[in-house]
Amino acid sequence: MRLAVLILTLFSSLARASDSLSPLTREEISRGWLLAFDGESTFGWKWEGSLEVKDGNLIFGGTQKTEAFSTLKLTKAKAVLVFSLEGPGIPSLTVGGKQIKLVAHKGMQRLELEINPTGDSLEPIVELNVPAGSQIVFSKIACIPMGGISLFNGKDLNGWKPFRGEKYKSVYSVRPEGWLNVKNGPGDLQTDRKFDNFVLQLECFSKGKALNSGIFFRCIADQYQNGYEMQIHNGYKENDRTKPTDFGTGAIYRRIPVRKVVSNDFEWFAMTLVAEGRHLRTFVNGYPVVDWTDDRKPNDNPRQGSKTASGHISIQGHDPTTDLNFRNLRILELPKTKE
Template identity: 30%
Template structure:
C-alpha cells in the first residue's frame, strides 16, 4: 500500500490505517516540555519553540512495529524529528530511550536518517545525492517504517534509508514529534496516519 500516494490524493487509507492526529485537537497526544503545540483551523498541528529547551509531543500509547505516514513543513530555522520507541524521564525533556527519524530543512542535513538517543548518535544517513530531497517552506511527504530492528524511510517518494540495526535499543515506546532546542523551532504537521504492525 502506497501511503504517500494516498496522502497526495487526500484519500482515506485502508481500514488497517488509523488516524493518529484528528486535525481538531491534541487527543491522543501529550506535550513534553514548555513549547507550544496547537491545532490550527485548517487541521494543521503547529509546534513552536518558546524557550531554548527541547520540546516534544508524544503519543499516549506505545508502538512497537509500525508504518507511519505524515506531512511536515519547516516554517522556522530549527530542526525537528519523529522519535520512536521513546520514553522520557518524569517531568523532563530528557529521554531514557529512543531513536529518531531526522527532519532538517535548514541545512539539508540527513533528513530521513536515523539518530539514536542511547549515545551512539547517527546510525544511518541518506545517500549524499538525496540530501536535497527535503523541501523547505513547502509540504513534505514522509513515510516511516519500523519492524524489529529494521528502519526504513521514504521522503517525497524517494527511498532514503533501509537499515538493519545491529544494536537496537528498546523494542517499543512512544512516538514523539520534536522541536529542537534553541528557541527557533517552528514546525507544522498534518495527515498523520499509523498502521500498527505489532498486532
C-alpha cells in the same frame, strides 16, 4: 500542436515534487505512495544474479539466473507495477506474498493489486525468480499502505501529552486549518499509546530555513526524547543534496544519514517510517532515503543498543527557532517479527 505539448509538459512538471527529486506527483506523495524502485538505482533490493538500472528501468536477469527481493515489507497495501518481459522464459513473480501468474506479452504491462488485506503477514513487496536468458524490466514499482489509523484529529491534542518541566519551552497548538504546529523548544509531545512494529506516515512544513526537529519512536516511558529519532532537517552542504546537514530529513539520527535530501523548506513534504523489528526504512516524498538494520546488541535503551519493544512516538521541539506544521499523521501497526 507544439503549444499543447508545451502546456502539458509544464503541467506535468508542476504536478511533480520540487526539482523532480521524486518521480511521484504531489497528489501521490500526499496520499502516501512509496517507491520500491526510485527510478535511478538498485537501492532497497537484495539479489543474486543480475540486476541493473538502465534508461530509468530496473532490469532483472540476463545471461544468468536471478533471484531478488525488495527489502520493503508491508501488509494491507496496494501495489502498482509496470513491466515488460524479455526472452523465452517466464519469471516467477510474488507480490506481497501472493504468487502472480505471468504470461508472455509484448510491450509494457500494468499490474494493480491489493496486498494481504487481512494484515496477518508481512512479506516483501516484490520477490522474483528469473530464469537465465530472460529478463523482466520494470519502469515502476510503487505501493501505498492501507488501513492505517489517524494519530491526530485536527481539532485538539487528544491522544498526545507534552513532556512537563520548567525547562521545556515548546508550544504545541492546533491551527485553524487543522494542522499541528510546533513552536519554540526544547520540548517533546508524546503519544499516549505505544507502538513497536508499524508504518508511520505524516506531512511536515518547515517554516524556516534548515529548521531542526524530529520524530522519536520506541521511546522509553516518562523519559525525555529517549528513543530512535527520524530526523527533520532539510539542510545540505556545498549545494549537493547527497551531503546532508546533521544527517538530513529522514535519517535515523546519529545512526545513519540519508543518501539524499529530497525535501525543501517552505513547502509540504511527506515522511514515512517503516519499523519492522531491527530493520528501519524511511521515505521522504515517497523516495527511499534510509534502509538500515540496527545490529547493535539488544537494549531497553535505544541510545545504547537495538530496541524492538514498543514505545511512545513523539514530536520534537528542538530549539527557540522551531516552527513547523504537521498534518495527516497516521499509523498502520504491523505483525510481530522474529528476531
